[in-house]
Amino acid sequence: MSVKIGENIDLGNFPLLLAPMEDVSDPPFRYVCKKNGVDMMYTEFISSEGLIRDAAKSRQKLDIFEYERPIGIQIFGSEIDHMRQAAEISAQAGPDLIDINYGCPVKNVACRGAGASLLQDIDKMVKMTKAVVDATDLPVTVKTRLGWDDSTKNVYEVAERLQDIGIKALSIHGRTRAQMYKGEADWSMIRDVKRNPRIQIPIFGNGDIDSVEKAAAWRQEYEVDGIMIGRAAIGYPWIFREVKHFFETGERLEGPTIAERVDVCRTHLTKSIEWKGPKTGIFEMRRHYANYFKGIPNFKEYRMQLVSLQSVEEINEVLADIEHNFISEVI
């Protein structure tokens, strides 16, 4: 059965979503994920205060492209009225939906009353969500965690109350705020939410999916409507096509060849330069190289070069070298 968000977003059977990731899920990265079969993507989270102040950095994060559809803009904040305004500003950028972040655990977000901190005040969370739902005709979705800490795992209640005021899908990361990223994600409460007969909206499971096997096993075990993948896609956007292929055929797709790794890395670099300009584009690409070439023996030396070179021509030469030298390696 097709998974739908609101009336118009049809994600097909068991969609795979790219998790919003600050400083990672920007347009260049989203481009390579889209090429590899992801079904829906989000921008990284955008500060409502930043949008209202018209800060250039926040504004730039609103950039979305036609080929990315369906795409959601994710916003966060602590003030209800600012979130309402941020939803209006975001809607003008033309996304397919607006997503609210109630999951971010980091101090300068959660300790300033935004992100996961709303898990400590469900009444405010409901009011904030309603303000966003009322501010736009677009579907509004939410991403959150199991609860604030072990003694307040309230996502079951959160799901019911947010559905009641009109959200159209809920993504749940199977950890509490207190856990940050530690331990293993626990999806059993996500299954409880999904099994709640009152819940009609799609429920997406998130946390720790890093292989085809796990995606298949957890799909079965936890009964979610789709899976959201974050860290495992960094430097490995092929995870989407591999999981998809397995679900469609029951067969395991071969991993990318070295030529493909180089090709996608190059595309990512090109898009990065196109969108950010040469200086920032080259600089911000540095964090990705090690991920694209994980498993290559003695990659360190190449990495040192890739993260210090200043010109795209020289970087491309190193990439050509890698391709040439490792063409027969199986990694």
Ligand SMILES: Cc1cc2nc3c(=O)[nH]c(=O)nc-3n(C[C@H](O)[C@H](O)[C@H](O)COP(=O)(O)O)c2cc1C
């Ligand atoms: C570098 C990084 C940045 C993140 N930024 C965001 C964000 O902007 N918004 C959000 O909702 N979650 C953010 N997250 C959380 C992820 O969306 C996701 O919930 C988490 O990584 C667990 O999924 P995974 O195990 O598949 O990575 C971030 C995670 C990482 C690692």
